[in-house]
Amino acid sequence: MTNTATSTRAIVTGGASDLRPRRAGTGRREQLVSWAFLAPFVVAFVLFLIWPIVHGIYLSFTDQSLTGAGGSLVGFANYAEALTDPVMWRSMGNTVWFTLLSTVPLVAIALLMAALVDRGLPGQWLWRLSFFMPYLLASTVISQIWVWIFNPQIGAANNVLEAFGLEPLAWLQNPETNMMSIVIATVWWTVGFNFLLYLAAMQNIPPQQYEAASLDGASTWRQFWSITLPQLGPATVLILLLQILASLKLFDQAYQMLGGVASDTTRSIVQYIYEAGFTSYRFGYSAAISYVFFALIVIVGVAQAVVSRRRKEQL
Amino acid sequence: MTPPIEPAGLSRRQFLSVAGLTAGTALLAGCAPGATLGSGPQTLQFWHLLSGGDGVTMSTLLQQANDAQDAFRIRPTVLAWGTPYYTKLAMAGAGGRAPDVAVMHATRTVGWAPGGLLDPWDLDRLAELGIDGSKFPDPIWEKGFVGENMYSIALDAHPFVMMFNTDICDAAGVLDTDGALKKTSSPEEFVDQLRTVSGTAEGHALSYGYLGDGAQMWRLFYCLYAQHGLAMELPIGGKAIIDKDAAIESLEFMQTLLDGEIAAAQNDYGSAVAEFATGKSGMLFTGVWELRTMQNAKLPFDATVIPTLYGTPAVYADSHSFVLPNQTNPDPAKRDLTYRFVADMLKGSFGWAEAGHVPAFLPVTQSPKYDDLLPQAHYAEAAEHVVYDPTAWFTGSGSSFQGEFGAAVQGVLLSGDDPAAAIDRFEARVNTLLAQPNPADPEGTWKP
Numbered sequence: 001m002t003n004t005a006t007s008t009r010a011i012v013t014g015g016a017s018d019l020r021p022r023r024a025g026t027g028r029r030e031q032l033v034s035w036a037f038l039a040p041f042v043v044a045f046v047l048f049l050i051w052p053i054v055h056g057i058y059l060s061f062t063d064q065s066l067t068g069a070g071g072s073l074v075g076f077a078n079y080a081e082a083l084t085d086p087v088m089w090r091s092m093g094n095t096v097w098f099t100l101l102s103t104v105p106l107v108a109i110a111l112l113m114a115a116l117v118d119r120g121l122p123g124q125w126l127w128r129l130s131f132f133m134p135y136l137l138a139s140t141v142i143s144q145i146w147v148w149i150f151n152p153q154i155g156a157a158n159n160v161l162e163a164f165g166l167e168p169l170a171w172l173q174n175p176e177t178n179m180m181s182i183v184i185a186t187v188w189w190t191v192g193f194n195f196l197l198y199l200a201a202m203q204n205i206p207p208q209q210y211e212a213a214s215l216d217g218a219s220t221w222r223q224f225w226s227i228t229l230p231q232l233g234p235a236t237v238l239i240l241l242l243q244i245l246a247s248l249k250l251f252d253q254a255y256q257m258l259g260g261v262a263s264d265t266t267r268s269i270v271q272y273i274y275e276a277g278f279t280s281y282r283f284g285y286s287a288a289i290s291y292v293f294f295a296l297i298v299i300v301g302v303a304q305a306v307v308s309r310r311r312k313e314q315l
Numbered sequence: 316m317t318p319p320i321e322p323a324g325l326s327r328r329q330f331l332s333v334a335g336l337t338a339g340t341a342l343l344a345g346c347a348p349g350a351t352l353g354s355g356p357q358t359l360q361f362w363h364l365l366s367g368g369d370g371v372t373m374s375t376l377l378q379q380a381n382d383a384q385d386a387f388r389i390r391p392t393v394l395a396w397g398t399p400y401y402t403k404l405a406m407a408g409a410g411g412r413a414p415d416v417a418v419m420h421a422t423r424t425v426g427w428a429p430g431g432l433l434d435p436w437d438l439d440r441l442a443e444l445g446i447d448g449s450k451f452p453d454p455i456w457e458k459g460f461v462g463e464n465m466y467s468i469a470l471d472a473h474p475f476v477m478m479f480n481t482d483i484c485d486a487a488g489v490l491d492t493d494g495a496l497k498k499t500s501s502p503e504e505f506v507d508q509l510r511t512v513s514g515t516a517e518g519h520a521l522s523y524g525y526l527g528d529g530a531q532m533w534r535l536f537y538c539l540y541a542q543h544g545l546a547m548e549l550p551i552g553g554k555a556i557i558d559k560d561a562a563i564e565s566l567e568f569m570q571t572l573l574d575g576e577i578a579a580a581q582n583d584y585g586s587a588v589a590e591f592a593t594g595k596s597g598m599l600f601t602g603v604w605e606l607r608t609m610q611n612a613k614l615p616f617d618a619t620v621i622p623t624l625y626g627t628p629a630v631y632a633d634s635h636s637f638v639l640p641n642q643t644n645p646d647p648a649k650r651d652l653t654y655r656f657v658a659d660m661l662k663g664s665f666g667w668a669e670a671g672h673v674p675a676f677l678p679v680t681q682s683p684k685y686d687d688l689l690p691q692a693h694y695a696e697a698a699e700h701v702v703y704d705p706t707a708w709f710t711g712s713g714s715s716f717q718g719e720f721g722a723a724v725q726g727v728l729l730s731g732d733d734p735a736a737a738i739d740r741f742e743a744r745v746n747t748l749l750a751q752p753n754p755a756d757p758e759g760t761w762k763p
Binding site: 063064065066067068069070072085087151152153154168170172173174175258259260261262263264275278279280281282284 | 405431528582586714715718721722730751752754755
């Protein structure tokens with residue numbers, strides 16, 4: 001391992017020094033050209049990413065209002081308020097709870113759907129289309145669809161319950177069921193993306209392995225368990241990571257399905273940031289909450305990196 | 316405007332330079348509205364949040380205002396009501412380049428005036444145009460003031476009322492000889508009346524939608540609470556003053572109504588409106604803005620204020636009001652035309668009454684013509700007893716305050732949670748908001 005790394009580095013270094021005399025004449029011009037090509041990206045990057053981040057940090061230390069008032073430095077007052085604000089912690093808790101509730105089915109169902117399509121279901125194009133189609137819809141559209149489905153008086157969800165002799169529910173309004181309702185709608189909406197990633201990963205597995213296993217008399221289930229699943233490891237890690245990040249951003253569908261109503265059991269941290277900034281006009285405070293959230297994501301990210309490195313070392 | 320060129324006969328470079336020149340000229344012309352001063356009618360920018368039936372009525376009124384004179388032309392911009400509207404209007408005011416005039420809910424102005432997002436109205440100029448306090452019901456005129464200055468002039472009051480199906484109520488025998496609903500003056504009497512109506516209505520006696528709708532819960536609750544002769548007080552920096560007994564009594568009464576027989580236990584706003592509009596229920600608690608819906612449904616119905624059940628007549632309402640969003644350098648000529656426009660609109664607000672709203676301008680509601688406008692005339696008395704949201708920077712229509720109320724009490728209505736605990740939750744949340752500075756004046760420098 002070490003030998004290979006050293007030799008690679010030697011080749012790279014050697015190659016670069018070999019090129020040096022040839023590049024001397026045109027270096028400055030090439031550099032200029034490369035910067036010219038990079039410039040639009042760099043400008044956009046600084047303007048729309050770096051500057052907002054820096055400005056946001058500054059805002060979080062002020063009492064700046066969206067209405068233009070304020071702007072004086074208030075030190076850590078916003079952070080102190082955020083850390084002792086029960087609504088902020090509740091919203092953070094809701095976000096984490098949603099992430100836990102949604103990630104498991106979004107990965108498991110996607111895997112199941114991909115396995116069904118990958119191995120022999122007739123009319124594959126129809127399955128692929130119908131599994132992926134909801135993902136193409138805008139959040140406004142899916143919110144409206146599920147508001148209808150969950151309507152306590154005329155919704156299809158209660159028709160199903162009643163068909164089984166169960167009591168109808170106020171799905172979206174009852175604090176005991178509203179988060180689950182949002183999870184159901186979200187899974188239906190976004191599972192198609194994970195399905196596609198899994199399907200791509202499955203189709204990268206060489207068919208010869210399955211052929212060989214069949215010749216050895218392995219059942220379809222055995223093949224899935226011993227060939228497919230182990231080779232999906234890297235895809236699963238990627239899907240899990242993307243899914244956790246996507247779920248932590250919960251906002252639009254929950255906000256729209258509940259008609260923008262603040263609900264103690266579904267208000268996500270992103271919604272609280274939005275409410276603080278755009279409903280209560282407290283930009284400084286809103287910025288502070290978003291950096292507290294950012295800090296938590298960084299902590300989760302670092303913890304995840306540490307755990308996966310340990311696992312690799314153990315392997 | 317189309318450049319007189321044949322694109323096919325030009326090189327790409329020539330075409331681009333001609334097109335650029337044309338666009339640049341158009342842009343410059345658009346940037347210089349002052350250049351047309353004195354050379355024709357002035358364009359006044361007007362933002363409002365009225366859509367649906369209200370939006371159609373407002374368009375008609377604006378057309379009439381435009382056609383009646385040559386001095387100005389109103390250019391309306393309609394934005395989705397609620398947070399999006401108020402966010403955009405606030406930002407326009409903060410930037411000092413706001414529209415010439417806008418519509419706001421009267422309850423929202425108190426959160427804006429301290430930050431200078433609104434310019435005050437000149438009462439003398441209004442009086443010259445025939446607009447003064449004597450022409451408005453007192454509570455509606457007073458609501459326009461924040462401190463000493465007037466920041467909003469009400470076009471209407473849009474109260475929370477009770478509509479009733481005259482066929483169903485007649486069959487149930489709860490109508491007087493003149494067709495009005497028999498008066499009830501206590502919760503028990505009203506519940507008895509509703510149970511009588513239950514016998515003849517195909518669905519429920521009463522339709523009331525509240526699920527996931529803090530505003531709907533708050534409207535009925537605060538109407539009942541105010542009928543106790545009380546008002547919530549929200550002193551900034553202090554603690555909310557809420558009469559617990561009255562609050563609990565009001566919530567318990569709402570629970571009584573939602574027993575599954577008088578009214579559906581689980582109903583959202585749209586379903587409740589649909590239930591009444593299709594003739595399945597006897598009564599409906601709703602805002603006057605649904606009047607057109609019922610008229611279009613060809614329903615035999617009338618409307619009245621919600622009966623006074625706790626001694627003091629009180630009708631929960633808000634007002635669509637004209638405001639002057641802050642402009643850094645207002646053009647005096649345009650500002651004066653804005654005053655004329657608002658005066659014209661108030662004097663011509665009979666058309667607005669047709670949409671269901673109670674015009675704030677008394678000469679309109681006191682005219683014989685208005686008496687003939689039914690059922691509007693049957694609830695016109697609401698204007699004398701209007702009760703607005705308690706005054707604080709965070710209250711009012713489209714604010715999060717009503718959502719907070721809904722979040723705190725929905726469990727009481729939906730699953731029979733304890734009303735006292737719900738009021739405590741609400742109070743705690745309000746106290747948290749009271750401890751926060753007004754975002755329009757975070758440093759607390761504004762003095763009325």
